[in-house]
Amino acid sequence: MEKWECTACGYIYDPENGDPDSGVKPGTPFEELAEDWVCPQCGVGKEFFQKMS
Amino acid sequence: MRVCIVGNGLAGAMFAKSLRDLGGDMDIDIYGEEPYLYYPRPNMIEYLAGRIPFERMFAFEADWYDKRRLGVHLKTPVTGLFPDLREIEIAGKRRETYDVLAVASGARSFVPPIKGADSSHVFTFRTLDECRALIDRLQKKKGLIILGGGLLGLEIARGARARGADVDVVEFFGRLLPRQLDEGGAALLRKQIEGMGIRVHLGRACREIRNDGENLRLQFKEGEDMVAESTVIAAGVRPNIDLAQSAGLETDKGLVVNDGLQTSHPSIYGIGDAVQFRDRVYGIIPAAFEQARTASRHVIGEDVRYTGTIPSNTLKIAGLDVTSVGLVNPENEETEEIGWREEERGMYKKLVLRDGMIIGAIWMGTKQGIGEINRLIAAGTSIEQWKNDILHEDFDFSVIL
Numbered sequence: 428m429e430k431w432e433c434t435a436c437g438y439i440y441d442p443e444n445g446d447p448d449s450g451v452k453p454g455t456p457f458e459e460l461a462e463d464w465v466c467p468q469c470g471v472g473k474e475f476f477q478k479m480s
Numbered sequence: 481m482r483v484c485i486v487g488n489g490l491a492g493a494m495f496a497k498s499l500r501d502l503g504g505d506m507d508i509d510i511y512g513e514e515p516y517l518y519y520p521r522p523n524m525i526e527y528l529a530g531r532i533p534f535e536r537m538f539a540f541e542a543d544w545y546d547k548r549r550l551g552v553h554l555k556t557p558v559t560g561l562f563p564d565l566r567e568i569e570i571a572g573k574r575r576e577t578y579d580v581l582a583v584a585s586g587a588r589s590f591v592p593p594i595k596g597a598d599s600s601h602v603f604t605f606r607t608l609d610e611c612r613a614l615i616d617r618l619q620k621k622k623g624l625i626i627l628g629g630g631l632l633g634l635e636i637a638r639g640a641r642a643r644g645a646d647v648d649v650v651e652f653f654g655r656l657l658p659r660q661l662d663e664g665g666a667a668l669l670r671k672q673i674e675g676m677g678i679r680v681h682l683g684r685a686c687r688e689i690r691n692d693g694e695n696l697r698l699q700f701k702e703g704e705d706m707v708a709e710s711t712v713i714a715a716g717v718r719p720n721i722d723l724a725q726s727a728g729l730e731t732d733k734g735l736v737v738n739d740g741l742q743t744s745h746p747s748i749y750g751i752g753d754a755v756q757f758r759d760r761v762y763g764i765i766p767a768a769f770e771q772a773r774t775a776s777r778h779v780i781g782e783d784v785r786y787t788g789t790i791p792s793n794t795l796k797i798a799g800l801d802v803t804s805v806g807l808v809n810p811e812n813e814e815t816e817e818i819g820w821r822e823e824e825r826g827m828y829k830k831l832v833l834r835d836g837m838i839i840g841a842i843w844m845g846t847k848q849g850i851g852e853i854n855r856l857i858a859a860g861t862s863i864e865q866w867k868n869d870i871l872h873e874d875f876d877f878s879v880i881l
Contacts, residue, residue, distance in 0.1 A: 432847075435522035436765035437794045444656070449610025451791075460644045468509040469490060470520040476534070 431457040434476040438468035440476065481508040484568055484578035486558045486723070488512025491752025491768040492584035493539065500548045500775035508550050511570065513557035516608050517542065522765075524611045528639035537608065537756065544668075553749065558585075561727035580747055580779055582770070583724060583735060587717035587753040587763060591614035594627075596689035601696055601710045605636055606717065614712065615643070622646045625698060627686050628714030628776075629656040634669075634797055636712055639842070646704060649677045650698075652715075656683060657797075660804035663819065665828050665842050671796045672826065681706075719754040720762055734761040734855050739785040741775035749775045749839045762789055790858060794850070798809040800826060806840035806857055807832055821873035829871050836864030852877040 428442035440446070440460075445453040451460060455477050457476065465472055485492045486837050487812045489509050497510050512518075519537045523538075525531040536594035545552050560569030561583075591597050618624065622645050623760065626633045629651025637647045651658070655666035656673070670680050685701040689711060700707045719734040730736040730744035730835075734756030737743055743750045752768040755761070762768070766787035774786040793807040807813075810832055819830040825845060831853070832840035838857050843850045856863060861880060869875050 434796045435520065435793070436769070437792060440490075443499075448497075455512050456547075465539050468544060468766045469522065469681070470518065472492070472532075473715075475522065479851075 428454075428456045429442045432436045432479050433466045433471060435471045436469040438465065438466050439475055439479065440466075443454065458474055481579045482577070483508045483580045485510045485582045485584055486756075487584035487586055488518055488552065488751070489584060489586045489752060489768075490518070490765060491772045492582065492617070493518035494769055495582050495584060495772040495776050497548070498773050499779065500550070500816060502776060502780055504776070504780050508768055509553065509576070510550060511553045511556045511558050511568075513555065514607060514609070514672065515555045517545070517552065517554070519608055524605070524608060525639040526636045527608075528611055528615060528636065529577070529642035531642065554775070555604065558723065561723050561729070561748070563727055563748055565727065566747060577675045578747075580749065582749045582775060583729075583743065583752075583754060584752045585720040585723060585735075585754045587714055587719050587843045590716045590718045591711065591713055591813055592686075592715050592787065594686050594689055596691065597713060599691040599696065600729050601691065602689055603710065605632065606758070607712060611786070614629035614640075614710070618643055618645050623695075623708035624648070624710050624712065625696070625706055625708040626648060626714055627698075628712075628716070628868055630659065630683070630714065631655070631657065631679065631717070631797075633712075633714035634673065637673070638676065638798055641676055643679055643768055646708075647677075648681060648708065649673070649827050650681045650684045650686065650700075650706070650754075652685050652862055653683070656680065657802070657804075658809075660808060661842060662809055662830060663842055665802075665830065666734075666820065668803065668821075668823065668826060668828050668844055669800065670799065672800045676798055717753065717763060718755070721754060724750075724754075732756055732759075736864075739787065741786055742778075749779070751775050757786065757788060760788065760790060764789070764791060787827045790854070792854065796845070800845055801843070801847050803841070803843040805842075805850075805854060806838075807844050808840040809841070813847075816867065818867055818871060831871070832864075833863070833867070836867075838863060846873075848873065849875065849877065852881060855881060 431440045445451040490618045559572045589606045605764045688699045690697045735750040738782040751771040777784045794803045821828045827845035830842045
């Protein structure tokens with residue numbers, strides 16, 4: 428599964444880790460994150476994220 | 481136990497969130513002078529550009545705070561700190577008692593000593609209200625001169641342009657993004673910016689702004705005047721440390737903290753843009769977040785140490801990926817620089833080395849390899865034997881890492 432990077436602050440969403448503090452289990456692909464999920468580091472929305480090459 | 485937080489920006493909000501995420505059960509109250517729930521500053525540019533509606537400005541909705549039992553007090557500035565009493569003064573009126581205080585008062589826009597900088601239609605761009613005022617003005621008048629060709633100035637330029645404004649960027653230094661880029665990288669960025677219809681002027685120092693009612697006339701140390709209906713001053717920020725200073729906490733450029741993020745008074749923490757750690761004031765999101773996170777762990781009694789943040793900006797500027805890490809403009813240092821560029825593809829890479837170790841990097845137009853470079857910088861690994869190949873696109877980092 429691909430990692431996605433927040434273009435606002437550099438935070439990297441790694442699907443293997445998920446985002447447990449926000450209730451996102453490890454193994455959750457980025458595409459399956461809820462529309463109102465925000466970057467755990469800075470709070471911007473999914474639209475700021477881009478797939479890492 | 482009661483934790484009070486001065487400031488409702490990223491550091492304050494993430495500190496509160498982190499305390500709850502770690503299972504902290506204490507009472508938490510956040511005091512913010514603005515009338516808004518926490519909003520990430522990058523959202524302001526999207527809002528300026530018209531790409532997100534007002535409702536999407538905010539990281540969390542009101543019920544998110546309620547569910548976590550976080551008391552949020554808006555339009556409620558903290559007006560005094562009384563460390564020995566463990567009290568804060570709220571809105572010049574009443575006092576609140578705390579066990580632990582976190583000062584997350586952030587930074588304010590720096591306005592250089594330009595005569596007439598307080599004229600109407602001269603804006604700074606730090607708060608959401610300032611953003612709304614600028615949008616309001618741009619909806620009526622299109623002409624905009626931005627004083628400052630750093631990160632914020634360029635982002636405002638791009639956002640205003642997307643809204644249909646007619647934009648000039650004026651930078652005091654001889655290049656754009658002077659702190660993050662070198663001449664070569666900045667030249668590449670300039671081309672990209674100008675390609676968006678934004679005019680760029682370098683090496684210009686504004687001395688006076690005159691308002692004739694219709695227009696602002698900007699006078700510079702050298703060269704021609706410039707005229708536009710509005711101006712934004714984006715010349716950097718300064719830590720908000722007045723409260724801390726009045727309270728007798730140790731301050732220098734910022735509020736001084738130790739590796740537990742404590743100020744000179746152990747029950748008071750300092751986090752975010754207001755803070756100075758080992759002589760550095762970072763002013764970047766990753767530092768504010770790391771400080772907030774480490775401080776929250778320290779509060780609940782974990783044996784943690786903050787060791788600083790490697791300043792790394794990975795941003796999309798004018799559609800161009802720009803990454804700047806560590807020391808990129810060495811002066812008086814025994815350093816070596818290696819570079820690679822392919823201008824037609826808008827790509828540029830530079831490494832700054834000391835004793836064979838990477839201490840700084842600029843990557844533009846591509847992000848391939850930057851993760852590995854970050855790791856090499858953090859690890860202090862020597863890349864001496866790979867100097868000639870490491871900048872190539874197909875370099876295999878597994879030979880080092």
